[in-house]
Amino acid sequence: MQRVQLLSVRFARLNLCSSFATVNAAKQPKRLPHGFNKPTAYSLFIKDNYVQGKKVTEEARRLAGLWKSLDASNKKNYVVQAEKIANDRLAAFNRLSEVEQRIKLAQSSELRKKRKENRRLDALREFRAKTAHPKRPGNSLVLFLKDHMQKKTLASRAQATEAMKSGAEAWKNLSASEKKPYIDQAREASEKYAVSLKKWKKEHGDAYKELLNSFALKKVVAKKTGRRTRVQRRTVKVAKARSGSRKTSAKKM
Numbered sequence: 001m002q003r004v005q006l007l008s009v010r011f012a013r014l015n016l017c018s019s020f021a022t023v024n025a026a027k028q029p030k031r032l033p034h035g036f037n038k039p040t041a042y043s044l045f046i047k048d049n050y051v052q053g054k055k056v057t058e059e060a061r062r063l064a065g066l067w068k069s070l071d072a073s074n075k076k077n078y079v080v081q082a083e084k085i086a087n088d089r090l091a092a093f094n095r096l097s098e099v100e101q102r103i104k105l106a107q108s109s110e111l112r113k114k115r116k117e118n119r120r121l122d123a124l125r126e127f128r129a130k131t132a133h134p135k136r137p138g139n140s141l142v143l144f145l146k147d148h149m150q151k152k153t154l155a156s157r158a159q160a161t162e163a164m165k166s167g168a169e170a171w172k173n174l175s176a177s178e179k180k181p182y183i184d185q186a187r188e189a190s191e192k193y194a195v196s197l198k199k200w201k202k203e204h205g206d207a208y209k210e211l212l213n214s215f216a217l218k219k220v221v222a223k224k225t226g227r228r229t230r231v232q233r234r235t236v237k238v239a240k241a242r243s244g245s246r247k248t249s250a251k252k253m
Helices: 002-027 041-049 056-069 072-095 098-130 140-150 157-173 176-214 230-252
Strands: none
Touching (some): 041 056, 041 072, 098 176
């Protein structure tokens, strides 16, 4: 009985500590949301010296060279300025209510996920463009619509939409013999695409898989064991003892 009481006291202490940790984590998140995060001294330097209208890569090299050649006193000014902005932003974040803070953190998390996904898609597109990835051909309907749209004069998006609708209706009304040239053309293009894709995979497939794996999310797999914890074993033991005492008392009666 004393052991059970000690365990209950320990669990109460653990719950209390975890609740305090949760409150502190809510007040001081590890990463502030977008608009409240801490700027770097270099980012402030870029903001002051960036020249619009130039290539991003060239401007980045120029700014990096300027920052390296900057003396320590000027760099320190940017550091102090960054610290001041960070403190002001942290104070502004702490002035928000708990609900507003959670909303801001959730929005910032979604924004980071979108940016990460966009970087992944951009890298994959760039790789496919550099390696001349074959383009998937259209089916017979797409080929027919392409011819149908070329015969129309399209001055606006609404006219293009109407032309697409009329083309789809015209395709439905075509006979099998009229559809056959487009079907044959689509089949031939599909066969060529399959050959080109097989060749591309043979030459660049491994590198493409490595690129995909580099963007794969790291999943933390929890270790699962079949053994019960000490508390679980104690609970089962007590339950069995109680059920046994009930059975013996019932027999005596």
